[in-house]
Amino acid sequence: DAKTTQPTSMDCAEGRAANLPCNHSTISGNEYVYWYRQIHSQGPQYIIHGLKNNETNEMASLIITEDRKSSTLILPHATLRDTAVYYCIVRVARQVSSGDKIIFGKGTRLHILP
Amino acid sequence: GAVVSQHPSWVICKSGTSVKIECRSLDFQATTMFWYRQFPKQSLMLMATSNEGSKATYEQGVEKDKFLINHASLTLSTLTVTSAHPEDSSFYICSARLTSGTDTQYFGPGTRLTVL
Numbered sequence: 001d002a003k004t005t006q007p008t009s010m011d012c013a014e015g016r017a018a019n020l021p022c023n024h025s026t027i028s029g030n031e032y033v034y035w036y037r038q039i040h041s042q043g044p045q046y047i048i049h050g051l052k053n054n055e056t057n058e059m060a061s062l063i064i065t066e067d068r069k070s071s072t073l074i075l076p077h078a079t080l081r082d083t084a085v086y087y088c089i090v091r092v093a094r095q096v097s098s099g100d101k102i103i104f105g106k107g108t109r110l111h112i113l114p
Numbered sequence: 115g116a117v118v119s120q121h122p123s124w125v126i127c128k129s130g131t132s133v134k135i136e137c138r139s140l141d142f143q144a145t146t147m148f149w150y151r152q153f154p155k156q157s158l159m160l161m162a163t164s165n166e167g168s169k170a171t172y173e174q175g176v177e178k179d180k181f182l183i184n185h186a187s188l189t190l191s192t193l194t195v196t197s198a199h200p201e202d203s204s205f206y207i208c209s210a211r212l213t214s215g216t217d218t219q220y221f222g223p224g225t226r227l228t229v230l
Contacts, residue, residue: 034218041205042223104157
C-alpha cells in the first residue's frame with residue numbers, strides 16, 4: 001500500500017468546517033483512499049472512501065485531486081465530538097490474495113475548540 | 115449495519131495466565147478478520163490476519179505461539195494471549211472485512227488488557 005503523509009495535529013473551531021489534508025503521491029491507479037477516525041479509547045470508525053471522484057456521506061466529504069496525489073477530508077460543521085485522530089489510508093480493495101490489510105500511520109490529531 | 119463487537123471490553127489478569135478475546139461481526143459475514151494492538155499514544159499495529167477455516171497469517175515479529183488466533187466461523191474470531199506478561203498489557207482491536215460491496219473494514223470497540 002502507498003504511504004500517506006498527514007499533519008500531526010490541527011485545531012478547528014466548533015461549528016466551522018474542518019479540512020484535513022492527506023498526501024499520497026505514490027498512489028497506484030487501483031488504490032482507494034480511505035478515512036478512519038479514532039476517538040480516545042475506542043476502535044477506529046470508518047468515515048468515507050473514494051477512488052477518484054469526490055464523495056459525500058452523512059459524516060463527511062472527500063475531495064480527491066485530479067492527479068489523485070492528495071485528498072482532503074471535510075467535516076462540514078465540526079462539533080466537540082469530532083475530536084479524534086484521523087487516519088488517511090490508501091489500499092487496494094477486493095485484493096483477497098494479499099490479505100487486504102490496513103497499515104495505520106500516525107494520523108492527524110484534530111482538536112475541536114469550543 | 116456493519117457492526118463489530120468485542121468481548122470483553124476490558125480484562126485484568128495475573129501474569130502467567132491466558133486471556134481470550136472474542137471478535138464478532140454482528141450483521142455480516144466476514145471471511146477475513148484482523149487483529150491489532152495499540153500502545154498508549156501510538157498508532158494501531160497490525161498483529162495478524164485471520165481467515166475463516168485456515169491458519170492465521172502473522173506479521174513479522176508477532177509470536178504465533180503466544181497470540182493464538184482461531185477463526186472458526188464467518189462471524190467469530192478469537193485471540194488468546196497465552197502466558198500473559200505485563201508487557202502484553204495493551205489495547206487490542208479487531209476488524210472485519212465486508213466481503214461484498216465496498217469491501218470496507220469495520221473495527222470493533224477494542225479490549226483493554228492489563229496484566230498484573
